[in-house]
Amino acid sequence: MSSRYLEVYSFKHSAKYFSFVQDDGDYKNKVLRDTIKVSVVLDLKWVDMTIGF
Numbered sequence: 001m002s003s004r005y006l007e008v009y010s011f012k013h014s015a016k017y018f019s020f021v022q023d024d025g026d027y028k029n030k031v032l033r034d035t036i037k038v039s040v041v042l043d044l045k046w047v048d049m050t051i052g053f
Contacts, residue, residue, distance in 0.1 A: 009040040 012035045020028045 004044050006042045006044055007039055008042060011038055012036065013038050 014035055016032060016034050017036070019031050019033050021031050022028050
């Protein structure tokens with residue numbers, strides 16, 4: 001992650017879903033996955049308040 005994002009919480013959620021992965025060339029395989037990585041982040045923004053004082 002970029003330095004402007006602050007990761008507050010990270011975990012793996014258990015859920016079954018299908019995903020497509022690409023092999024050599026244009027061939028795609030359907031793969032059954034069982035976890036999703038979830039991250040809760042804060043987008044940090046800052047303003048220089050010293051300008052104009």
